[in-house]
Amino acid sequence: MIKKALKEINSKKKDISSKKKTILVIEDDRPLLGVINAKLEKSGFGVISARSVEEAFNAKIKKNSPKAITVLSIEQALKYIESLERVDAVWLDHHLLGEEDGLAFVKKFKANGGRWNKIPVFVVSNAASPKTIKSYIDSGVSKYYVKSNHRLDEIIEDINSLLKSFK
């Protein structure tokens, strides 16, 4: 399993070296994750998802207690990002399995010694209470999308144009 994951990591690294933009997708709903990944790949992104991280790194725990994995998954998502040469953007859902939500991830991500401050985070979630949206914006995310109100190509276009503006 781990070997397979490492293989995956290596292939991702190849993607990165071939100047493909890499995006980390953290989404708890499997069908949604599927369609997001498909569309992103179709649009020329290299995609890593938080789910695939947890599957790759801790298959055993996943079977026993999904809660434990999810807590780990954020940690591991962070670790994973560290293991990569670069991540260009993060696609994040608010509701994740377990205790911690997307907001907790953003706080850890942005607080990490300022290393990833410049990596844009796009929150795509249905938990659209004005209070939640405000917390995300205050935490420094680039944009908040109400999932059901936007097309995939719309969000991807935004990500593309933001990434282009960094050059």
Next chain:
Amino acid sequence: MKKKVITSVSNEIIRNLKVLAKEKEVVRRKLEITAKELAETAKKLATTAREREIVRRKLEITAKELAATAEKLAATAKEKEVVRRKLEITAEKLAVTAKELAATAKEKEVVRRKLEVTAAKLVVTAAKLAITAGKLAVTAEEKEDVRRKLAVTAEEKEDVRRNLLVTATKLAATAEERESVRRKLAVTAKEKEDARRKLAVIAKKLKKSHETLEHKVLERTKDLEMARVKEEAILLSIGDGLLVTDEKGIIIIMNKTAEKLFGKKREETIGKIFSDTILLENEKGFLVFLEQYQAKTILKDNTTTSVSTYYYRRKDKTKFPMSVMATPVILKGKVIGAIKIFRDITSEREIDKAKTEFVSLASHQLRTPLSTVNWYAEMLLAGDVGELNDKQKKYLDEVYKSNQRMVELVNALLDVSSLELGTFIVEPESVDISKLAQSVIDEQRPQINAKKISFSFSSEKNVGVIQADPKHLRMVVQNILSNAVKYTPDGGKIEMSLSWAGKGNILLKILDTGYGIPKNQQNKIFTKLFRADNVRDKDTDGTGLGLYIAKSIVENSGGKIWFKSLGVGDSGTTFYVTLPLLGAKKRGNRYAK
């Protein structure tokens, strides 16, 4: 020798030459002086020439001015001449008028004199008449005296004759009476006996009926007392709080539930003015004077029953919401008091809140599968997983569109639930309403163009920045405009305008030539989930929540929303929204503690 001569000659020559040279020098100097003088003279001459030129020019100007003045004078003279002629004419006319007036005066004088003569004559005639009248009066008086005396004599004669006649009649009558009395006495005796017998019968009957009556009255009184007690018991036992006041607002009846609701005994309240005893508050915590409010509504319409929600503070300072139904008591067309029914609606409110919270939660949950359908359909339609045939595309498009409608419905439901929960956060900022309107229009442009609607937008000068929550303001404009576009047939017209409405308000007006709103449904148009029959018929799309949301937002911002529509047909509808410049107040969660 020769050399000596030569030397002397040459010396001579030299001397002469020196003299000549000196003379030349003198001449040269003189010439120089003369030249200088000449130069100066030339300069002076030049100066003089210039001055002369200036003087000449000035003279020229003066001449021109003089010519102009002369012309003006000539013109003035002409005008004067005209005026003089006019004056002459006027004078002539005046002379004529004066003559005429003089003639009239003379005529008047003649008439006046004639009148004077006539008056004098009249005075004389009057005096003569007075004398004649006096004489006539004296003669008449004498005649009257004679007549009176004669009349008196005649009357006296008549009196005597009458007295004689009366005496004769009386004598005749007395004789007759005596005879009739005698006859009557005979009859009466018989009648008396009959009457005595009849009276005895009646007396018996009366006695019996009296007994029955007394019995009946007793029974009836008992019944009435029972009914009264029953009615009072019913009134007092009604499950809702009940208070009855007279026309002055004094409490005359209070039931047990009301005692419980207000925490006051009947003895404390009966006989007191209602609004002094039972203190009701509105939503903002201000006291409400129900009496005043009712007087107004009752005046308008004698039969008005009003239902409102107020709050009552118990002795322990806790507050609860209460539905108050007030109905006037009317006797012979006059209001003689009011009945007020009070109901504690705390539990209804809680149920309402729970319901709204459920909608909110459910709507969030609904969004996830909606997003899934949305995005998979999007990818399929985009051909990301292989090309679809036309029929497949068409079918999938329907799926996608229906899903979009569901998304809209869920969004609207969420807005409604947050409006009703009071979690609708208002974050006012300076918004350029003109720009905002333009961006809503841009968003609607594809539909406007597709329907070939002629669209115009105008904004009065300086109508621009107001204090409002841009998201909410956008929802208002968007809801009204999208309705106009949706419900106006192809080739119709929409006019949108922004203008000042006085008192620091701005007016948004959206006119369309669409289907209109049926007259009998106009009062429901702002109610939740309501859609008018004529548009439901034409278009199944629409949630029936847009105008409800728009109205809630507008009213929360201190504005007003209304519309005009002549009813169904293509006469269209015009929506009006006024918004105060200062606009919405910042508001967070109303229920937050």
